[in-house]
Every structure is written in C-alpha cells, then in structure tokens.
Amino acid sequence: MFIQSGGCKGYCDELKALRFRVLSFHGYYVQVKAPEKIATIHSEGQPKEDQDHRSSDNFAIDNLPPYATKLQWKIVEGPKDAHFDVMHDDSFGLDETIFYDLHNESTTEIKKSGDLYIANPTNTGGQSFTVEVYAIP
Numbered sequence: 001m002f003i004q005s006g007g008c009k010g011y012c013d014e015l016k017a018l019r020f021r022v023l024s025f026h027g028y029y030v031q032v033k034a035p036e037k038i039a040t041i042h043s044e045g046q047p048k049e050d051q052d053h054r055s056s057d058n059f060a061i062d063n064l065p066p067y068a069t070k071l072q073w074k075i076v077e078g079p080k081d082a083h084f085d086v087m088h089d090d091s092f093g094l095d096e097t098i099f100y101d102l103h104n105e106s107t108t109e110i111k112k113s114g115d116l117y118i119a120n121p122t123n124t125g126g127q128s129f130t131v132e133v134y135a136i137p
Helices: 012-024
Strands: 036-043 059-061 070-077 083-088 096-103 106-108 113-122 129-136
Touching: 036 059, 036 113, 070 096, 096 106, 096 113
Parallel strands: none
Antiparallel strands: 036 129, 059 113, 070 106, 070 129, 083 096, 083 113
16 A cells, blocks of 8 residues: 555665565464473472372373473462472382472473472472473473
C-alpha cells in the first residue's frame, strides 16, 4: 500500500527487495529448541518423618526431547535459595546420590532414571518448595 501510493521517497527498490526476501522464506520450517518441562516435584523443607534424607516422593527423568543435552532445575515455589540433592531409590540396597548440592537454576548432565527423589534440603527455614526440571539444548 505504501509503495503504491507513491510515498516511498526513493526507497521503493529496497522495499520491494525486502518484500521479496521475506516472501521467499515463507515456506521454510524452523524448529525451535526451547526448554521443555519434564518433571515437577514438591519437596518438604526437611526430610520426611522417619526418613534420613528423603524430602519428596519419587519422580522420573525420562521422555526427553531428542535435542536435550542437559537438565536445568528451577525452584518455582518456596525458598529460592534452597539447596538439595537428588537420590535414586534403591529398594534392595543403599540409595545413591545422583546430583549433589543443586539450587535454583542449576544445570546438570542428563541421567535418565525412575525412582528419583529430592533429599537433604538446606536453606529452607523448614518451608516446602517446588522444583521444575527442564530438558535444555
């Protein structure tokens, strides 16, 4: 409309070329590799009753997008300065610590597993917190 009305003031060729470039790319598919939430875990601010370490129920790290190379851990509710470990629930032996001293925005390697739980929370003042885990490129 701007070009047709005669108001391009010497920029008509540049505007036409830009329009051509934009329209030329219209059919292309762009895949965005955005963080994808794979788990939400609610944790108590201290180990659960009759537990030495466990402060959450079990959760799993699985069904990751193919582009994922790392995990990011975000505290979305509760004390943002909380720290915690992630342990694997071994019903026939000692539970193994998978990740140590995580906190808000921590990034870790990927370890696919079920039967994981949050353990040993600190800096919570006894308040519960919620963690979201994201698969990131």
